[in-house]
Amino acid sequence: xPILKDSPGAGxxxxxxxxxxxxxxxxxxxxxxxxxxxxxxxxxxASKLAVxxxxxxxxxxxxxxxxxxxxxxxxxxxxxxxxxxxxAEVASVRLIWDPAVTEPQKVAALASLAxxxxxxxx
Numbered sequence: 213x214p215i216l217k218d219s220p221g222a223g224x225x226x227x228x229x230x231x232x233x234x235x236x237x238x239x240x241x242x243x244x245x246x247x248x249x250x251x252x253x254x255x256x257x258a259s260k261l262a263v264x265x266x267x268x269x270x271x272x273x274x275x276x277x278x279x280x281x282x283x284x285x286x287x288x289x290x291x292x293x294x295x296x297x298x299x300a301e302v303a304s305v306r307l308i309w310d311p312a313v314t315e316p317q318k319v320a321a322l323a324s325l326a327x328x329x330x331x332x333x334x
């Protein structure tokens with residue numbers, strides 16, 4: 213018998229967003245990743261592909277571009293997905309962080325998103 217996995221699902225972290233799809237952005241996620249709904253991502257400057265937020269990097273992925281709307285798994289090729297990139301409120305406790313991201317880096321990332329209108333609420 214298969215094991216059922218209980219996942220929070222797409223957009224589980226959103227408290228409110230702009231009318232229509234104005235808060236959402238189509239995103240190309242780079243190969244070789246598993247990104248969960250609610251995980252912050254950055255965009256590599258050279259390739260314009262989204263990857264998991266990497267605060268210690270220097271390729272563009274250190275700057276948060278948005279939050280993945282749904283789970284995305286890529287293998288050898290980029291995969292289209294959706295991100296929340298503007299005018300939204302999200303539940304900070306429902307966001308997914310890489311274990312390597314420190315508390316000060318989380319604060320800085322959320323402040324950067326706030327500049328785009330994506331506000332994290334407690």
